[in-house]
Amino acid sequence: MKAERLSLNQITVDQCSLPETVAACVELGIGSVALWRHKVAETGLAETAKLLQDSGLRVSSLCRGGMFPAVDSADSRRRADDNRRAVDEAAELGADVLVLVCGPAPDRDLARARRQVTEGIAELLPYAQANGVRLGVEPLHPMMISARSVVVTLAQANDIVEAFDSPWLGVVIDAYHVWWDPELAEQLRRATGRIVGFHVSDWLQDTPDVVYGRGLMGEGMIDLPGLAAAVEAAGWTGPVEVEILNKQIWTRDPSELLAEIRQRFVDHV
């Protein structure tokens, strides 16, 4: 894929502070960046917004809101408050989309947790719209169900997004999370016009870790060009985030790593 589409998700260089990541993007001619809230908080929200404005970088997404399923009503209120803060931050940073990682179930009742996700989005969506922030439901890989998300298939995310039928709510496609799905082609077609983000990395044949074991594009098993073509056919022509959670690459020299990532993006996506 053309390098112009590349957005660097900052978690890929977790060894860097936010100012270091911004500087590296500018130096390498990467035009977009995706931010994580805990990294923004380290630098400060206003300082981050100023840094980005000065840099001219586009913010393709902010990660993350969501985490809806709660143990009780007080917990639910805390989560709703935090989600409104996430919307505020996305608005201040001018992020294209606030990514929703929907959260795990607090107990063994998956059906109830899934209902809480829909209820949480229903509560948040008007606030997001009022603040001009688009929300993106990201289905996560089923191996992350107990720690991060009860939304584990694109079909589920499509069900949610179709039910609201709002221009302020779409789906985020992450290659690592969806590539295994036998229904992928069909569900991507179904998502046409509702895709609000696309993330790439690779699935290593022997995954060393459930969370922190992603590969660089081209190192693994995912047909990234095929997936990228299907996502584009479904209408997504915006930034493509490289988002790699991998403890090994976090020990590498960031400049050298980013140069390799840029080349792999061109060669393997």
Next chain:
Amino acid sequence: MKAERLSLNQITVDQCSLPETVAACVELGIGSVALWRHKVAETGLAETAKLLQDSGLRVSSLCRGGMFPAVDSADSRRRADDNRRAVDEAAELGADVLVLVCGPAPDRDLARARRQVTEGIAELLPYAQANGVRLGVEPLHPMMISARSVVVTLAQANDIVEAFDSPWLGVVIDAYHVWWDPELAEQLRRATGRIVGFHVSDWLQDTPDVVYGRGLMGEGMIDLPGLAAAVEAAGWTGPVEVEILNKQIWTRDPSELLAEIRQRFVDHV
């Protein structure tokens, strides 16, 4: 669940030889056992068959046939030969079912690998029927797609089994592999009358390993009683295998471990 339904999958006590496992089952009053081919081979097929006959144990399954996707036609022939040997072994052991772990893709073409699975079953099924061996397609967790199986959902397994519509081919439900699936209830109903095996273990909140990190029943996140009720409603009243791949429990004293497993089976399934 009543202890009478318990079948011990021998991989749960991988620290034991096959004769040790058989002896432990007899001692604890466990009536069924599930075997793995590499463990049978260690003891010898004829010797294993004799041991089992003498013990009075039922063999709920033999693991495994499958691994269909091949890199070329010679590889495909080798795999077909091995699958016929697996059928022969299942017949000699009197196993209720030969479990099919369908295999990973040899490259990035998942669609082609999935076609090879169907073609492989089509080739094997008449041989299985001729030898009185039932085959069971076991969908594996999507995190095992690159190492073990391109069949990752019960919907997919149901598609395959319905297409053949044979009493000699059914689906095997393993709680660990299917519990995350938003379509699970619907696909279990669809599988009514075609379930040929049911395996239990648990999903730990923080999975320590992609393959060898299963929990004991009741330690984790799966609603096992709810799943067991749905599987029974779909017609399965046969043995329920406890199949736990976990490097930590393989260091434990087998007698003490099996006593705990028996109690957890009664309390948590």
